Amino acid sequence: MEGQAAPVTLLLASLAPLVRALRAQGYTVVGPTERDAAVVLAELDRADRLPYGWSVQVGPARYRLDRDGTGAFATVADPQPWKRYLHPPRAQVFSARRGPDGEITVSEPDPGPPPRYALLGVRPCDLRAIAVQDAVLGGVDTAYARRRAGTFIVAVNCTEPRATCFCVSAGGGPRAGAGADLVLTELAGPDTVEYTVQAGTPAGVELLAGLPGAPVPAGTAQRAAAAVDAAAGRMGRALPPGDLRALLAGRPQAARWDDVAGRCLACGNCTMVCPTCFCTTVEDTTDLTGDVAQRWLRWDSCFDLDFSHLHGVGPVRHSVRGRYRQWLTHKLSTWHDQFGGSGCVGCGRCIVWCPAGIDLTVEVAAIAAEEERGTVAAGTGGGEGGTA
Amino acid sequence: MTATMVPARYRVTDRRRETADTVTLTLEPVDRPVAPFRPGQYAMLYAFGVGEVPISVSGATPGGGVLHTIRAVGAVSAALCAAAPGQLLGLRGPYGTQWPLPAPAGADLLVVAGGIGTAPVRPVAQHMVEHADRYARRVLLLGARTPAELLYPDQYDDWRKAGVDVRVTVDRADPQWTGPVGLVPALLDGVRLDPATTVAYLCGPEPMMRATAQVLLRLGVPAPSVLVSLERNMRCGVGLCGHCQLGPALLCRDGPVLSYDRAAPLLEVGEL
Numbered sequence: 001m002e003g004q005a006a007p008v009t010l011l012l013a014s015l016a017p018l019v020r021a022l023r024a025q026g027y028t029v030v031g032p033t034e035r036d037a038a039v040v041l042a043e044l045d046r047a048d049r050l051p052y053g054w055s056v057q058v059g060p061a062r063y064r065l066d067r068d069g070t071g072a073f074a075t076v077a078d079p080q081p082w083k084r085y086l087h088p089p090r091a092q093v094f095s096a097r098r099g100p101d102g103e104i105t106v107s108e109p110d111p112g113p114p115p116r117y118a119l120l121g122v123r124p125c126d127l128r129a130i131a132v133q134d135a136v137l138g139g140v141d142t143a144y145a146r147r148r149a150g151t152f153i154v155a156v157n158c159t160e161p162r163a164t165c166f167c168v169s170a171g172g173g174p175r176a177g178a179g180a181d182l183v184l185t186e187l188a189g190p191d192t193v194e195y196t197v198q199a200g201t202p203a204g205v206e207l208l209a210g211l212p213g214a215p216v217p218a219g220t221a222q223r224a225a226a227a228v229d230a231a232a233g234r235m236g237r238a239l240p241p242g243d244l245r246a247l248l249a250g251r252p253q254a255a256r257w258d259d260v261a262g263r264c265l266a267c268g269n270c271t272m273v274c275p276t277c278f279c280t281t282v283e284d285t286t287d288l289t290g291d292v293a294q295r296w297l298r299w300d301s302c303f304d305l306d307f308s309h310l311h312g313v314g315p316v317r318h319s320v321r322g323r324y325r326q327w328l329t330h331k332l333s334t335w336h337d338q339f340g341g342s343g344c345v346g347c348g349r350c351i352v353w354c355p356a357g358i359d360l361t362v363e364v365a366a367i368a369a370e371e372e373r374g375t376v377a378a379g380t381g382g383g384e385g386g387t388a
Numbered sequence: 389m390t391a392t393m394v395p396a397r398y399r400v401t402d403r404r405r406e407t408a409d410t411v412t413l414t415l416e417p418v419d420r421p422v423a424p425f426r427p428g429q430y431a432m433l434y435a436f437g438v439g440e441v442p443i444s445v446s447g448a449t450p451g452g453g454v455l456h457t458i459r460a461v462g463a464v465s466a467a468l469c470a471a472a473p474g475q476l477l478g479l480r481g482p483y484g485t486q487w488p489l490p491a492p493a494g495a496d497l498l499v500v501a502g503g504i505g506t507a508p509v510r511p512v513a514q515h516m517v518e519h520a521d522r523y524a525r526r527v528l529l530l531g532a533r534t535p536a537e538l539l540y541p542d543q544y545d546d547w548r549k550a551g552v553d554v555r556v557t558v559d560r561a562d563p564q565w566t567g568p569v570g571l572v573p574a575l576l577d578g579v580r581l582d583p584a585t586t587v588a589y590l591c592g593p594e595p596m597m598r599a600t601a602q603v604l605l606r607l608g609v610p611a612p613s614v615l616v617s618l619e620r621n622m623r624c625g626v627g628l629c630g631h632c633q634l635g636p637a638l639l640c641r642d643g644p645v646l647s648y649d650r651a652a653p654l655l656e657v658g659e660l
Binding site for chain 1: 620637
């Protein structure tokens with residue numbers, strides 16, 4: 001019964017054997033790496049491409065890397081969420097060919113063997129975001145389901161929350177919940193860095209069994225747990241307390257929507273960096289002969305004027321006010337109605353990458369305060385507008 | 389990419405011009421037919437290389453085919469309207485919610501439709517014709533901007549012969565028009581209904597549906613018995629693309645047919 005004796009927690013002096021073991025199992029290891037003054041996601045052939053030593057200063061419309069540490073996972077709100085791999089920005093739906101007799105054949109792109117990604121360094125907020133996209137896409141997008149089924153997740157407990165983090169108030173926390181095959185805790189000292197690694201699934205147990213680790217000394221385990229616990233108290237921001245789903249569902253006429261519309265550029269950055277935003281549009285293309293057509297799915301943004309286009313009406317959400325309200329209300333309120341939970345995990349990316357520095361926690365708090373004051377701005381675009 | 393988004397091939401076997409910008413296509417499956425459509429549901433129709441749009445089902449053929457009445461309002465719908473008999477189109481579906489049929493025995497059935505909104509209620513009209521004995525009253529109120537834009541005018545007499553109370557209005561008359569002129573909700577004035585047992589099926593521009601629903605509610609028809617067919621930018625049909633949101637509803641899967649108790653608060657908010 002060796003399986004039962006397999007360790008579920010190890011102390012690793014380096015992540016190199018982990019990356020090697022994942023690659024040996026056929027996984028494409030994807031993880032963070034530093035490039036052009038940002039930490040981005042890339043395929044990693046070895047562990048030393050992780051962004052060791054980098055940390056980050058973040059704020060509204062602010063992201064600056066500093067080289068002042070030893071750990072690999074000391075940045076937050078990096079610009080690329082993991083959805084880039086599980087729900088890629090562009091994917092072919094089908095191709096169609098018209099023969100000389102006018103007959104049409106439609107074929108799905110050959111999917112080939114499903115990709116086998118090992119996502120290395122998934123923060124607890126992003127782990128929840130993957131679960132959110134599972135709930136949205138898992139049942140209806142077979143290509144997503146295929147990619148997801150082959151994915152191995154190495155999560156990292158968060159010990160370095162920053163100014164824009166608010167996962168605790170978004171219903172999560174710095175400790176990775178269910179869904180990860182392995183969970184790391186990074187213990188970065190002044191000169192060295194080591195990791196506790198815990199298996200969360202049978203696949204994780206199997207992988208762990210092949211790693212050259214040592215049992216975790218009790219003191220180290222305590223130190224790791226304390227660092228994660230402490231992180232929960234170091235959130236830089238918080239969503240206001242209370243039932244935000246009901247708050248936003250009931251405040252479509254809030255005056256604050258006009259205020260934020262004066263600052264929002266409707267650029268869609270928040271939707272691109274958001275780890276849960278899933279919206280797509282379709283593009284139809286033909287070749288020069290006109291006889292070969294393709295249909296592609298690509299990321300779309302509800303801030304695009306064309307997003308809500310309706311014939312005879314034009315864009316239903318023609319104002320920036322309408323589009324920002326849609327985004328925030330969907331995220332925190334109607335997402336519950338549609339998919340059974342919130343669409344926000346508190347990662348803070350939308351705050352960091354908004355060029356106007358719009359902070360959704362501030363906007364929601366302002367709307368909550370408005371409700372508390374019981375004020376409704378009269379005649380601010382409600383009622384008969386929109387689709388008349 | 390997703391099996392649910394790959395269309396089945398259907399052949400245009402008949403194209404009938406309804407108005408200057410509207411045709412009815414009869415489509416028969418080339419391969420295996422999709423599941424049968426229920427009244428109120430819609431298909432995503434694909435014009436080769438041009439794109440895909442949602443079109444409600446207007447009828448069925450015995451061979452698993454479907455009838456779609458399509459108005460040319462954009463590049464894709466224009467390409468679909470131009471499809472000649474023999475041409476192949478792509479079709480996905482059936483998608484969305486249904487008109488609740490049959491209504492309870494003894495009910496008063498009321499259809500109110502305007503313009504291209506007449507197409508999605510044609511299966512309800514057909515149901516009225518085929519179930520004369522089931523219902524107390526059967527009333528069909530139709531409207532269009534001009535007489536030339538009325539849909540299915542040659543069927544009105546058939547429907548009347550089957551005992552359906554068919555009333556038609558236009559916004560602007562022409563010299564030959566002898567019927568009423570005005571908005572569709574005004575047709576309700578002369579109609580006798582039992583509000584408690586009325587089931588109403590509304591389809592048309594949103595302001596027309598709201599105005600009609602408000603009249604019905606004032607008469608005492610319960611909001612859950614008033615059904616509306618709503619439209620947003622449906623792109624995928626399966627709830628994955630996000631385009632058709634109307635507040636809490638993803639209209640491609642939670643609609644297009646909603647009861648008015650659910651729809652009313654959503655239609656009251658501009659730009660939702």
